[in-house]
Amino acid sequence: MLKLKTENNCLLCTISRPEALNALNSNFFQEFDAMLDSLESPDNEISALIITGEGKAFVAGADIAEMQHMDEAAARAFSFNGQQAFARLAKLPIPVIAAINGYALGGGCELALACDLRLAGNKAKFGMPEVKLGLIPGYGGTQRLPKLVGTGNALYLLMTGDTIDADEALRIGLVQKVYDDEQLLDEAMALANKISDQGPDAVRTVKKLVHLHNSTKIDEGIGQENMHFPGLFATDGPEGISAFLEKRKPDWKSKN
Ligand code: CO8
Secondary structure (H helix, E strand, O other): OEEEEEEOOEEEEEEOOHHHOOOEOHHHHHHHHHHHHHHHOOOOOOOEEEEEEOOOEEEOOEOHHHHOOOOHHHHHHHHHHHHHHHHHHHHOOOOEEEEEOOEEEOHHHHHHHOOOEEEEEOOOEEEOHHHHHOOOOOOOHHHHHHHHHOHHHHHHHHHHOOEEEHHHHHHOOOOOEEEOHHHHHHHHHHHHHHHHOOOHHHHHHHHHHHHHOOOOOHHHHHHHHHHHHHHHHHOHHHHHHHHHHOOOOOOHHHHO
C-alpha cells in the first residue's frame, strides 16, 4: 500500500489504495510500521518525510469494511495499533509533512494530525465523520485535534461529522498552507528542503521541545528549553554563527 521514493534525502511516502480512497487497513499498518522502523534506525539518512495519497483522497479513514465484523477486543487492538503507529510518527526526529491532496477523513485526518506540518491542495476535504458511523476517532483524534484547532472547533467537527474545505481548514489552523493541487507536492518538497537547510540538530531540538508543550506545564517546558539550549553550542551553533558573521551559507556537516 505504500510507494516510497527518496529525493534529495527526503522520503516521499504515497499511500496507494485508490480504489478504496486509501482507507487504512491492517496491511497499511504493517507496511507503515516497517517504514517507521527504518526511519527510527540510527543509520537513517533521511532528513524529512512527506506523506501523501494517490488519487482523489489523502486517506478517507480507517477501513470501514475491515471494521464491520470486529468485536470489542479486535476494535481495541485495531485502535491501539493505530495509536502506537501515529505516536511513533509524531516522535520521529525528522520533520514530517502531510501533503493533503484530497479527502482526509476520520483516521486519515488523524494521520495528518500526527504529522508536524500540514499542507493542503485546494480540493482537500477534512472531517471527523466517525459519529455518523456510531463511532469515535480511535487514532488520537480526540486529543490532537483540540490541541491544534481549539476545543470549540474540534467539538464542532467531532460532534457533527461535517466536512470542511481547505480554506476553512486553513482558517481554523488545521493546515498551515493551501496550494493549487498541481503545486502541492512541489511545495511540500520545497518546504522539506527549506527545513533541511537549517541546522539539523536545531530542527530536531525544536521539534522535540514544541511537542513537549502538549504534555508539560509551561515552567517545566521552559526549563527543558534551557537544558537543551547550551547543547547546540557543541553541535550546530558554532557553524551557524560563524557562517552568519562570515556572510556565507552554513556547512552543517563541517561541525557534526
Ligand atoms: N473504508 C473502506 N472503504 C472506503 C472508505 C473507508 N473509510 N472510504 C471509501 N471507501 C470505498 C468505497 O466503499 C468505495 O468502494 P466501492 O467502489 O467498492 O464501492 C470506494 O472507496 C470509493 O468511494 P465512494 O464511491 O464512496 O466515493 P465518493 O466520491 O462517492 O465518496 C467519500 C467519497 C465521501 C469520502 C465516501 O467514500 C465516504 O464517505 N467514505 C467514508 C468516510 C468515513 O466515514 N471515514 C471514517 C471512517 S472511520 C475511521 O476512520 C475511524 C478511525 C479510528 C479507527 C479505530 C479502530 C477501531
